Amino acid sequence: MAEPAPDQPDAAPARRPNDAAPARRRNDWLSWLVLVLVTTGAISLLAVYLPPRVKMLGLFAIAQGLLAGWVAAWLASAFDLAAASRAAGSVVVFLVLLCGQVGTAVESHRLYQAAEERALVANPKRAAALRMLQSIKLPDNPKSKQVVDDVRHTIGVHGTSFADYLQFRVSDLGIPSRRLALGIWILEVVLGSLAGTWIFRRLAPPIRLEAPGTPAKLEE
DSSP, X not given: OOOOOOOOOOOOOOOOGGGGHHHXXXXXXXXXXXXXXXXXXXXXXXXXXXXXXXXXXXXXHHHHHHHHHHHHHHXXXXXXXXXXXXXXXXXXXXXXXXXXXXXXXXXXXXXXXXHHHHHHHHOHHHHHHHHHHHHSOOOSSHHHHHHHHHHXXXXXXXXXXXXXXXXHHTGGGTOOOHHHHHHHHHHHHHHHHHHHHHHHHHHSOXXXXXXXXXXXXXXX
């Protein structure tokens, strides 16, 4: 009588191609995010050093946001982000562009501050007048601040704080208020970020109904 064949070990279940899809999508997301951060930072830095004649108030921030948003959408197409990526990507793009717009203003303020300090060093009389003005203790009220601003304007010396820089940006429009200058800048930053997010949503890959790698149904 023949002996029964020994039990064969169960074969290991074959790994489905879709098992690696989540890890690949995470890697694509991370790569996309890093490149968006790098390119947005580069665009923001480049915007600082463009000629002043092209930095039209309001329009320049929107153009900067549109360019950064277009690059983000192009990278999303290159990495073929997953179905839910466009909605989540829009939030990420808005926040990144917002930081880029703020970074442009911070670097511009640094250059403005350095230029004002060089101007004082090159003109000892203005520096002496500024020290004399700073040594005078005036009451802390809006009228005194206006007097100080008028004297600064007379001797050709501008303040170097961030609020002074924002006011300097709109001085050609005859806007003396720092609060209004701050409001204009905030509006620019938001509009530029929204414009970039809008172009990203317009150009990003369309949402797919099937997950990547889903096998097609066999015809009966």
